[in-house]
Amino acid sequence: MRVEELTRVYGSPRQPVTALAGVDAAFGRGTFTAVMGPSGSGKSTLLQTAAGLDRPTSGRVWLGETELSGLSETALTTLRRDRIGFVFQAFNLLGALTVEENVLLPSRLSGARPDRAWFAEVVHRVGLDDRLRHRPSELSGGQQQRVAIARALATRPDVIFCDEPTGALDTRTAADVLTLLRALVDEQAQTVVMVTHDPVAASYADRVLVLADGHVVQDLPQPGAARIAEMLASLGRRRVVTA
Numbered sequence: 001m002r003v004e005e006l007t008r009v010y011g012s013p014r015q016p017v018t019a020l021a022g023v024d025a026a027f028g029r030g031t032f033t034a035v036m037g038p039s040g041s042g043k044s045t046l047l048q049t050a051a052g053l054d055r056p057t058s059g060r061v062w063l064g065e066t067e068l069s070g071l072s073e074t075a076l077t078t079l080r081r082d083r084i085g086f087v088f089q090a091f092n093l094l095g096a097l098t099v100e101e102n103v104l105l106p107s108r109l110s111g112a113r114p115d116r117a118w119f120a121e122v123v124h125r126v127g128l129d130d131r132l133r134h135r136p137s138e139l140s141g142g143q144q145q146r147v148a149i150a151r152a153l154a155t156r157p158d159v160i161f162c163d164e165p166t167g168a169l170d171t172r173t174a175a176d177v178l179t180l181l182r183a184l185v186d187e188q189a190q191t192v193v194m195v196t197h198d199p200v201a202a203s204y205a206d207r208v209l210v211l212a213d214g215h216v217v218q219d220l221p222q223p224g225a226a227r228i229a230e231m232l233a234s235l236g237r238r239r240v241v242t243a
Helices: 043-050 073-083 099-110 116-125 141-153 171-188 225-242
Strands: 002-011 016-026 032-036 058-063 084-088 159-163 192-195 207-212 215-221
Touching (some): 002 043, 016 215, 032 171, 043 159, 073 084, 141 159, 141 171, 159 171, 207 225
Parallel strands (some): 084 159, 159 192
Antiparallel strands (some): 002 016, 207 215
């Protein structure tokens, strides 16, 4: 997956707000990228436009050989359902459905027959074999996030986008979820792009992409949690000085 000269401007022509200002980035297969930056830097907008949840003002988004801007809303919806997985901070599970039904929901919505062998592998991979008949309210926060990850994997997506996936979890549970994402990259060649504010969470990634004011200001191989925290603190100080 890659984005080219990606720009997103909100607001009116008289008072435009530029969230992204010509961002170029590529996310190779089997890689884990953490996207970071101060509040208002454009990191969530990058995720939303790259994932086809929002259309860019200009620039292009490629998923394999498919360019998203040329797709109709119907085709874009189908692409998101079949080729992109999503994991959010709030889990976004349906409370009336069991774990099994939540995981299989994308297949049900598409009208496709679920691949039961792949379903069994995914459920085993995330450690939910004995929770399939439970409903979300009967699970811990970490287990609910594992259900969300299993649901994201169910369609064998090209890429999984994670928006603060550990933001609602305690430290130990967050580490378990991040270890799972790391294993999916290393063992399944899954591509993961994760927006996070947490340097420790970002330290599980192969690479850290740092945004500020809609621009990529750092694109580094894993620098470690301490260096990440230092970079973010430096950006915060610079914004205060220039404000």
